[in-house]
Amino acid sequence: MLSYIARRIVQAIPALLGVSVVSFILLHIVPGNPVRLMLGQHYTAARAAALSNQLGLNKPLVVQYLIWLVHMCEGNLGFSYSYNLPVTTAILHALPNTLALVLIASLLAQFIAIILGTIQAYFENSPFDHIVTILNYFFYSMPSFWLAILMVIFFSIDLHWFPSGGVINPQDPNPGFFDWLHHLVLPAVTLTLITLAGWSRYMRSSVRDNLLLDYIRTARAKGLRESQVLFRHVLRASLIPQITLFGLSFPSLFAGALFLEQIFNYPGMGILYWNAISNLDYPIILGVTMFLGTLTIVGNLIADILYSIIDPRISLGSGDSM
Amino acid sequence: MAEPLLAIRDLKTYFISREAEVRAVDGIDIDVAQGQVVCIVGESGCGKSMTSLSIVRLVPRPHGKIVAGEVIFNGTDLLKLSESQMADIRGNEISMIFQEPMTALNPVMQIGRQISEVLVRHRGMTKKQALEKAVEMLRFVGVPRANEIVYEYPHQLSGGLRQRVMIAMAMVCNPKLLIADEPTTALDVTIQAQVLELMKKMREETGTSIILITHDLGVVADMADHVVVMYAGQVVESVDADTIFENPMHPYTRALMDSIPSIDEEKDVLYSIPGTVPSAAHFPKGCRFAERCPLAVESCFEEMPELRELAPGHLVRCDRV
Ligand SMILES: Nc1ncnc2c1ncn2[C@@H]1O[C@H](COP(=O)(O)OP(=O)(O)OP(=O)(O)O)[C@@H](O)[C@H]1O
Ligand SMILES: [Mg+2]
Numbered sequence: 299m300l301s302y303i304a305r306r307i308v309q310a311i312p313a314l315l316g317v318s319v320v321s322f323i324l325l326h327i328v329p330g331n332p333v334r335l336m337l338g339q340h341y342t343a344a345r346a347a348a349l350s351n352q353l354g355l356n357k358p359l360v361v362q363y364l365i366w367l368v369h370m371c372e373g374n375l376g377f378s379y380s381y382n383l384p385v386t387t388a389i390l391h392a393l394p395n396t397l398a399l400v401l402i403a404s405l406l407a408q409f410i411a412i413i414l415g416t417i418q419a420y421f422e423n424s425p426f427d428h429i430v431t432i433l434n435y436f437f438y439s440m441p442s443f444w445l446a447i448l449m450v451i452f453f454s455i456d457l458h459w460f461p462s463g464g465v466i467n468p469q470d471p472n473p474g475f476f477d478w479l480h481h482l483v484l485p486a487v488t489l490t491l492i493t494l495a496g497w498s499r500y501m502r503s504s505v506r507d508n509l510l511l512d513y514i515r516t517a518r519a520k521g522l523r524e525s526q527v528l529f530r531h532v533l534r535a536s537l538i539p540q541i542t543l544f545g546l547s548f549p550s551l552f553a554g555a556l557f558l559e560q561i562f563n564y565p566g567m568g569i570l571y572w573n574a575i576s577n578l579d580y581p582i583i584l585g586v587t588m589f590l591g592t593l594t595i596v597g598n599l600i601a602d603i604l605y606s607i608i609d610p611r612i613s614l615g616s617g618d619s620m
Numbered sequence: 621m622a623e624p625l626l627a628i629r630d631l632k633t634y635f636i637s638r639e640a641e642v643r644a645v646d647g648i649d650i651d652v653a654q655g656q657v658v659c660i661v662g663e664s665g666c667g668k669s670m671t672s673l674s675i676v677r678l679v680p681r682p683h684g685k686i687v688a689g690e691v692i693f694n695g696t697d698l699l700k701l702s703e704s705q706m707a708d709i710r711g712n713e714i715s716m717i718f719q720e721p722m723t724a725l726n727p728v729m730q731i732g733r734q735i736s737e738v739l740v741r742h743r744g745m746t747k748k749q750a751l752e753k754a755v756e757m758l759r760f761v762g763v764p765r766a767n768e769i770v771y772e773y774p775h776q777l778s779g780g781l782r783q784r785v786m787i788a789m790a791m792v793c794n795p796k797l798l799i800a801d802e803p804t805t806a807l808d809v810t811i812q813a814q815v816l817e818l819m820k821k822m823r824e825e826t827g828t829s830i831i832l833i834t835h836d837l838g839v840v841a842d843m844a845d846h847v848v849v850m851y852a853g854q855v856v857e858s859v860d861a862d863t864i865f866e867n868p869m870h871p872y873t874r875a876l877m878d879s880i881p882s883i884d885e886e887k888d889v890l891y892s893i894p895g896t897v898p899s900a901a902h903f904p905k906g907c908r909f910a911e912r913c914p915l916a917v918e919s920c921f922e923e924m925p926e927l928r929e930l931a932p933g934h935l936v937r938c939d940r941v
Pocket of ligand 1: 635644664
């Protein structure tokens with residue numbers, strides 16, 4: 299197992315290098331000059347040259363890349379142009395908010411998806427199944443920003459149930475946990491709804507497939523009660539792909555959160571990223587991109603490891619198979 | 621004969637959907653006495669599996685339905701029981717073994733647990749007691765390293781061992797009736813013989829009655845006390861095992877016997893009878909075998925023959941013999 303993990307991490311290095319090269323090149327192809335943006339109305343040719351020199355932007359691209367790479371290997375992602383902070387500090391500042399959002403939404407989505415999908419599959423073609431299917435397609439095909447805006451209009455502006463953005467109430471001198479939670483509701487519910495739609499489809503089809511298998515007939519032939527057949531036999535097998543899905547979609551959940559943060563003005567990685575893009579804050583953009591790349595690879599690895607733990611048919615230890 | 625352990629009376633199991641009504645089992649009568657081995661033989665699709673699944677009321681949902689008949693087991697009609705009363709009987713008084721030991725076991729549950737959960741369910745044992753009993757049962761059916769295998773998963777075992785595990789699972793509560801649906805078809809020949817030997821041993825030691833579904837007339841010769849020949853959802857001949865080989869009466873049974881190449885070469889080549897079985901969705905109104913029957917006359921196509929007792933205990937559905 300450990301050697302497998304080590305091998306996978308080694309295999310991940312070229313992938314991450316590739317990501318960094320491509321983002322680096324793209325970043326410099328995109329028109330716009332961060333120096334011009336930073337100086338704004340104080341722009342003069344002399345000041346620009348000095349700042350470029352200070353930031354190292356006048357060096358050849360390859361040299362810039364290598365410098366950045368060496369620093370990154372030392373754990374130094376550089377210094378943000380716009381926040382006046384080291385990039386790692388900026389990311390560590392924003393990360394907990396996004397992590398909370400993504401974790402809450404994904405756990406909630408997974409939990410509801412398992413219940414909905416199971417009931418749907420068990421009562422296939424019932425009115426419940428049809429209604430949930432329609433709702434699923436509705437939320438699945440709806441662009442996330444559009445759903446977010448509807449949520450704000452409805453629950454925040456019309457009903458005043460939840461704040462439309464931010465994480466704390468600026469007028470509250472001592473904002474506590476519940477205030478934070480209150481602010482988290484709308485973005486978390488939106489992200490849950492979007493994710494839930496796909497996941498409950500997966501769950502439905504996996505329960506449905508399992509219900510038809512021979513060993514379920516065996517379980518019934520043993521005289522097990524229907525609830526035992528369902529929970530002990532059907533669900534055990536159906537949850538395996540679902541848990542893998544969890545690991546695999548963590549990065550895309552993160553990406554989804556980036557959009558929603560912008561709309562809900564929720565100060566996480568998304569806002570950090572958006573602001574960095576509009577300011578052409580190269581170090582932040584690269585830092586966040588590398589973070590997402592790493593997250594994707596780690597998510598895949600975790601999915602594989604979980605899979606091997608839960609499914610006795612898969613073994614990673616000796617695995618030449620993977 | 622005393623009251624049989626199982627008496628199936630005019631059982632009809634149909635698949636009913638908007639497009640068609642498939643009469644998979646169409647008025648079957650079968651008796652199984654205490655300790656008897658009854659073999660059901662017949663071409664693929666004639667309704668053998670649906671008959672066996674109907675006995676324990678596990679006909680595939682949502683389309684499969686038992687539409688008429690009685691399944692009288694030990695004096696009670698199983699078709700009248702509530703779902704939970706029926707579940708108390710399954711795996712306890714009536715057990716099943718299926719054809720594919722590969723897929724019939726749960727791939728993600730330990731062998732021991734799969735056996736012990738039957739005991740926990742029907743005997744109210746603790747998990748620990750049940751696991752000990754599972755090990756004992758596995759030893760009894762000849763599984764080596766039983767105390768290790770209980771912690772293994774089905775994919776770690778060979779096909780023959782898996783079928784032994786299935787048998788252990790089916791027999792662990794000492795059922796009165798064991799239904800085995802082609803238990804050896806998926807196994808190779810030497811393993812087949814071992815598994816059949818094991819089933820004989822189980823019957824001798826426990827007095828369990830067995831319904832054995834098979835394609836293989838060699839298996840019938842080896843195991844059966846009584847034979848039921850099915851064709852297109854009906855019983856066409858029913859008689860003791862000696863008579864079926866010595867004096868088969870129904871033209872279909874005779875064709876089956878003729879298709880055995882030689883006495884020693886027991887192989888799966890039974891069904892080389894010309895023609896095909898009529899579709900279960902559109903049975904003709906006359907005899908269902910008439911189209912392929914060498915003895916058929918015009919009246920055979922007009923009227924369905926009754927199952928008649930031509931000699932004591934020898935039932936045949938044919939008006940031409
Ligand atoms: N799920 C189903 N839906 C519709 N028809 C079915 C279904 N399952 C079986 N049947 C039909 O029921 C009839 C009897 O099937 P059954 O499985 O009992 O045959 P069998 O005698 O066991 O055949 P085999 O030797 O191939 O196992 C067949 O004509 C088949 O087409
Ligand atoms: Mg069958």
